[in-house]
Amino acid sequence: MKPLNGLFGKQLKVVNLGLEAFYEDLKSQSVEVVQVDWRPPAGGNEKMLSLLGKLKGKK
Amino acid sequence: MEERILRANQEAFDRLQLAQPTIVGIGTAGEDIPGMDKMTVLHAGPPITWDRMSGPLRGAIVGGLIYEGLAKDEAEALELAASGKITFDSCHHHNAVGPMAGVTTFRMPVWKLRNEAFGNMAYCTLNEGLGKVLRYGAFSEEVIDRLKWMEKVLAPVLKATLALAGPIDLKTMIAQVVQMGDEGHNRNKAGTSLLIRELAPYLVMTEFSDEDKRDVLKFMHSNDHFFLNLTMPACKCALDPLEGIENSTMVYTMARNGTDFGIRVSGLGNRWFTAPAEIIDGLFFPGFTKEDANPDIGDSVITETCGIGGFAMATAPAIVQFVGGTPQDAFNFTSSMYEITIGESTAFKLPPMNFRGSPTGIDIMKVIETQIRPIINTGIAHKNAGVGQVGAGLVRPPMKCFEDALEAFVVDAQSRGLI
Numbered sequence: 001m002k003p004l005n006g007l008f009g010k011q012l013k014v015v016n017l018g019l020e021a022f023y024e025d026l027k028s029q030s031v032e033v034v035q036v037d038w039r040p041p042a043g044g045n046e047k048m049l050s051l052l053g054k055l056k057g058k059k
Numbered sequence: 060m061e062e063r064i065l066r067a068n069q070e071a072f073d074r075l076q077l078a079q080p081t082i083v084g085i086g087t088a089g090e091d092i093p094g095m096d097k098m099t100v101l102h103a104g105p106p107i108t109w110d111r112m113s114g115p116l117r118g119a120i121v122g123g124l125i126y127e128g129l130a131k132d133e134a135e136a137l138e139l140a141a142s143g144k145i146t147f148d149s150c151h152h153h154n155a156v157g158p159m160a161g162v163t164t165f166r167m168p169v170w171k172l173r174n175e176a177f178g179n180m181a182y183c184t185l186n187e188g189l190g191k192v193l194r195y196g197a198f199s200e201e202v203i204d205r206l207k208w209m210e211k212v213l214a215p216v217l218k219a220t221l222a223l224a225g226p227i228d229l230k231t232m233i234a235q236v237v238q239m240g241d242e243g244h245n246r247n248k249a250g251t252s253l254l255i256r257e258l259a260p261y262l263v264m265t266e267f268s269d270e271d272k273r274d275v276l277k278f279m280h281s282n283d284h285f286f287l288n289l290t291m292p293a294c295k296c297a298l299d300p301l302e303g304i305e306n307s308t309m310v311y312t313m314a315r316n317g318t319d320f321g322i323r324v325s326g327l328g329n330r331w332f333t334a335p336a337e338i339i340d341g342l343f344f345p346g347f348t349k350e351d352a353n354p355d356i357g358d359s360v361i362t363e364t365c366g367i368g369g370f371a372m373a374t375a376p377a378i379v380q381f382v383g384g385t386p387q388d389a390f391n392f393t394s395s396m397y398e399i400t401i402g403e404s405t406a407f408k409l410p411p412m413n414f415r416g417s418p419t420g421i422d423i424m425k426v427i428e429t430q431i432r433p434i435i436n437t438g439i440a441h442k443n444a445g446v447g448q449v450g451a452g453l454v455r456p457p458m459k460c461f462e463d464a465l466e467a468f469v470v471d472a473q474s475r476g477l478i
Contacts, residue, residue, distance in 0.1 A: 043430045048462060051469045052428060054478050056061050 060306075060478050064424070067307035071325045072401045072420045074304075075365070078297030079175035082227040082289065085185075085218040089165040092153050092182050096165065097127070099146040103161025103358040104316025105331040106149050109140055113317035113353050118196025118444020119160030120147075125198060126206050127164050133198065151314060152329075154299065155182040156291045156358035158284075159194035159440060160317070167206070168214030170289060172229065174296035181296035185209055185217075186288040188281065189448070194357075196444035216267050216275045223261040229293040232257075234406050236286070237367060237417070242375035243290040244359055244368030245382065245436040245451060250286030255279050291358060294365035301325045306477075308468060309401055310421040313364045313433070313456060317356035317440070322460045324423060327471065332464040334457035339439045341382045341452015353442040355454050360435050366404045366419030369436035369453065370396045374409040374417075381451040382436055392434045392453075393418065399425040399433065423468070426461045 012031055016023040017038040026033040042048040088095050095101070100123055102116060112120070121136040124145070130136035139145060150157045157163050169182040187205055191197040221227070232253055239249035255276065262272055279285045301311040307325035314321050319333040336354035343349070362368035372378060373393035376386035390411060396418035397403070403416030421433055432455035439450040472478045 039430055041428050045427075045462075048427050048465065051465050052424060054060075054469050055064060055424065055472070057478075 060472060063306040063477065064308055067304050067326060068309050068401050068420070068422065071301045071304045071307040071309040071311070074177075074300050075297055075420065076402075076405045077176045078230065078300070080181070080229045080293035080296050081173050081175050082170060082221065082229060083173045084171045084221050085214050086169055086171045086182070087165075087214075088155075088163050088167045088169050088182070088184075091169060091171060091180075092155055092163070094148075094153050096146075097129075098144060099148060099165070100124070101148055101150045101153055101155060101157065101161070101163040102316060103150060103157045103159065103356060104314045105319055105321030105333050106152075107147070107316045107318055109147065111318050113356065114442050114444045115196030115353050115356060115440040116160045116162070116317045118198055119162035119193050120145075121444070122193045122196075122198030122202055122206075123162045123164040126193075126203050127166060136198075149314070149316075150358055151295075151312060151323075153182075154180050154295070156295045156314075156361055157184055157194070158186070158287055158291060158359045159357045159438065160196055161358050162193060166210060168210055168218075170292055172289075172292045172296050173226075174300065177300045179296055179299050181292035181299065183288045183292040183295075185213060186282055186285045188278070189284070191445070191447045195440050195447040197447055198445065212267075212271050213275055213278060216262065216265060216271055217258070219265040219267070220258050220262040223264055224258060227257060229289060230406055233290060233293060233367065234408070237371050237374050237407050238410055240375055240377055241286075242362075242368055242371040242378065242436065243294075244287065244362040245438065246283075246375045246378045247286040247290065248283045250290065251279065251283055254286055254289065287359065290367065291361055294361045294367070295358075297365055298361065303328045306472070308423045308465075310364060310423060313360040313421075313435075314358045315355045315360065317353055320355060320456050320460060322423075322456065322464060324464050324468065327464065327467055330467065332460045332467070334459035334463075337454050337457060339437060339450075339452040339454040341439060341450050343439070343450035344448070347441070347449035351441050351446075351449050353440040355435075355437065356440055357437065359437065360456075363433055363435050364421065366400070366417040367407060369434040370400075370419070371407065371409055371417045372434070372436060373411045376411070378436060382453055384453075395431055396434065398429050399431050423461045423464050427458075427465055430458075432456055432458060432461075
């Protein structure tokens with residue numbers, strides 16, 4: 001637990017991926033936060049993921 | 060396979076950076092465009108049959124047939140167009156590009172450009188101006204008369220001017236305009252100004268009447284988009300040498316005919332991948348709404364394909380007054396295009412991006428992986444022929460074009476035993 005306790009004792013710098021509501025909440029509490037416009041690769045389209053995988057040598 | 064794709068894309072990107080688009084003269088479609096004849100009408104976008112064409116494209120074809128003397132009025136032109144006697148084909152198949160309807164007929168004067176790096180040519184008609192014009196599907200007597208003046212006065216004066224001026228380096232000119240507030244597609248004020256500046260000293264030395272010289276200068280001056288019909292063939296001749304680079308996923312053509320949006324991919328040769336063109340979202344002129352808009356139309360998206368236009372929007376912040384949004388939005392659009400491109404232009408440096416080169420070389424794999432589609436900055440045509448421009452805005456290609464291209468690319472690689 002000690003490393004985690006140490007973490008929460010420091011000033012947090014947060015990177016938020018996904019739901020912007022979390023970013024807004026942290027910002028309103030003056031926490032240093034960056035919003036990343038993350039989305040799942042190929043929008044989660046399995047056919048496209050499979051095609052991309054073939055070109056990248058993944059099964 | 061991934062390594063092969065990376066090498067092929069580098070080859071495609073490098074060829075594009077080597078391009079030297081140069082104005083070498085003024086000709087006519089009939090004399091200079093390969094495969095042109097009196098019964099052929101070229102149009103913007105991927106190939107399309109008469110029965111599927113939208114209002115503005117049909118209107119422009121009616122105007123083109125009347126201009127050529129093949130029909131005396133709208134009724135005759137419509138009958139001829141539907142008869143099967145006219146050959147319709149994509150400008151792109153003939154080393155040409157055309158804005159909006161892009162209709163190009165036998166007698167029309169054309170800019171002649173050569174890519175001095177590879178020797179290939181590109182052609183484009185001269186820009187008619189704003190308002191009721193052929194490219195937006197108008198075909199009134201005023202439109203036809205203007206086309207005839209362009210053929211009989213504008214083109215000969217500019218042809219003689221260029222003979223005195225010599226070849227004009229468009230790559231350098233475009234590199235300047237993207238640092239002067241233009242992006243080369245929907246904002247061409249600086250380019251038109253630089254062109255007039257370049258031509259004027261030679262134009263005044265030509266053997267034409269003072270009235271003709273004055274009229275030509277006034278004509279160019281009155282049309283902020285006169286330079287668009289040069290940025291387009293400049294991008295076309297820069298991109299054409301990328302056709303057929305095996306294993307490249309770089310897009311070398313994007314184009315719309317008012318019904319379909321089409322792309323072509325370097326590693327897949329001259330195959331088109333099409334899907335329904337989208338309606339543009341933007342600012343409409345007073346009295347018009349999205350209900351009046353035609354789907355996306357024109358070959359001018361060749362500019363985005365080359366890394367300018369919407370991809371360089373950050374460098375033309377004033378454009379948001381016409382398409383909507385804020386200068387920050389323009390910056391964000393350019394920033395997002397770096398996610399889907401292979402590299403950064405070595406020629407077109409954008410001051411608001413700290414002089415980074417514009418994002419260049421759309422990679423179909425990155426488009427699908429990130430789900431970020433290319434951003435296009437464009438005019439909006441009324442869906443009925445003859446009305447003209449009704450606004451300007453932003454639009455993107457349908458994702459289906461990229462998905463179909465990716466599927467075809469994998470099938471092709473499998474057929475060659477690479478995966």
